[in-house]
Amino acid sequence: MQLNTPAPTDQLGGSEYHIPVLPTQVLESFNFPDPAERTILDATAGGGGHSELLLRQGFRVIALDRDRDSLQETAARLSSYGERFTSVHSNFSDLDTALASLNIPSVDGILADFGVSSHQLDESSRGFSFMREGPLDMRMNQTSGPTAREVIETYSEENLKQLFREYGEEKKAGKIARCIVEDRGEKTFATTLDLADFILKIIGKREKIHPATRVFQALRIEVNDELGEIKTLMSKSLDLLNPGGRLSLISFHSLEDRLVKRFIAHHSQATIDRPEWPEPKPNPDFSLRALTKKPLIADKDECARNVRARTAKLRVAEKR
Numbered sequence: 001m002q003l004n005t006p007a008p009t010d011q012l013g014g015s016e017y018h019i020p021v022l023p024t025q026v027l028e029s030f031n032f033p034d035p036a037e038r039t040i041l042d043a044t045a046g047g048g049g050h051s052e053l054l055l056r057q058g059f060r061v062i063a064l065d066r067d068r069d070s071l072q073e074t075a076a077r078l079s080s081y082g083e084r085f086t087s088v089h090s091n092f093s094d095l096d097t098a099l100a101s102l103n104i105p106s107v108d109g110i111l112a113d114f115g116v117s118s119h120q121l122d123e124s125s126r127g128f129s130f131m132r133e134g135p136l137d138m139r140m141n142q143t144s145g146p147t148a149r150e151v152i153e154t155y156s157e158e159n160l161k162q163l164f165r166e167y168g169e170e171k172k173a174g175k176i177a178r179c180i181v182e183d184r185g186e187k188t189f190a191t192t193l194d195l196a197d198f199i200l201k202i203i204g205k206r207e208k209i210h211p212a213t214r215v216f217q218a219l220r221i222e223v224n225d226e227l228g229e230i231k232t233l234m235s236k237s238l239d240l241l242n243p244g245g246r247l248s249l250i251s252f253h254s255l256e257d258r259l260v261k262r263f264i265a266h267h268s269q270a271t272i273d274r275p276e277w278p279e280p281k282p283n284p285d286f287s288l289r290a291l292t293k294k295p296l297i298a299d300k301d302e303c304a305r306n307v308r309a310r311t312a313k314l315r316v317a318e319k320r
């Protein structure tokens, strides 16, 4: 893919709130010749970095976020774009309802930059970081759902083990789950550091990353149903994209990227072949064209500027 007019680095968008990852590649994924005629849904508004880049290109942008405070700040920041920018407080799995509420039947692009924003991570009261003391919460939408503390204090040992193993890819999942369940009667897990220090004590420091990293990732995914949200977003996007519309998805860990990669691969295949079939059959889900064989990643400069970019992978597909 080639971008018509690459953005100069001083115009790469973002705020102190959050620096958008892969800015040039994201714009390239929506390289329509007539942006003023096009609407893009930014499913993860965050600090509005990507939304602003798209607005500057001339697009109309509908931005969703499940974090009300963050969305309000972003909407205020981008209010100078007038009617070209609209925000809706919504989970991205409800993108169909959000668009219907605006009487928009379909869009030309859907962008999602998964995970939490730097602002959410830095804000100790949100409880996402094992580096900062705060309530063990981790809900992106603070108005609904169980907190990470509730998960730690109520799940069975087996469920915790499975959670840490599946969503955290944590090798010591069994030991950590057992110790939590044994100790949780006497010890409370009210704060991020209660849990982070507990994990450090029981498994020690084995590698460069903090030993609680994987457990925190697993809890965040569980509390926010992150993988379920991505699956629903992708499947609903097929009905909401105009022909030739683009789906542009940025993931940050292998669990997310695997879902995106498989979804695009399956929907981009004209036929399906199985060993037990005499010949391939047409794929009833054939509806996309993959535009990226390999994921697009950040270059050295961007990784130096923005730590979050180091693990970012962008995959793009076009609706047939």
Ligand SMILES: C[S@@+](CC[C@H](N)C(=O)[O-])C[C@H]1O[C@@H](n2cnc3c(N)ncnc32)[C@H](O)[C@@H]1O
Binding pocket: 018, 019, 020, 021, 043, 044, 045, 046, 047, 048, 049, 050, 051, 064, 065, 066, 067, 070, 090, 091, 092, 093, 113, 114, 115, 116, 117, 118, 140, 229
């Ligand atoms: C990585 S940040 C996006 C940053 C944004 N692209 C920017 O340039 O500033 C991810 C945002 O998506 C939101 N988010 C994550 N999962 C969501 C979901 N399922 N539905 C709606 N918003 C979600 C988070 O609250 C967070 O604000």
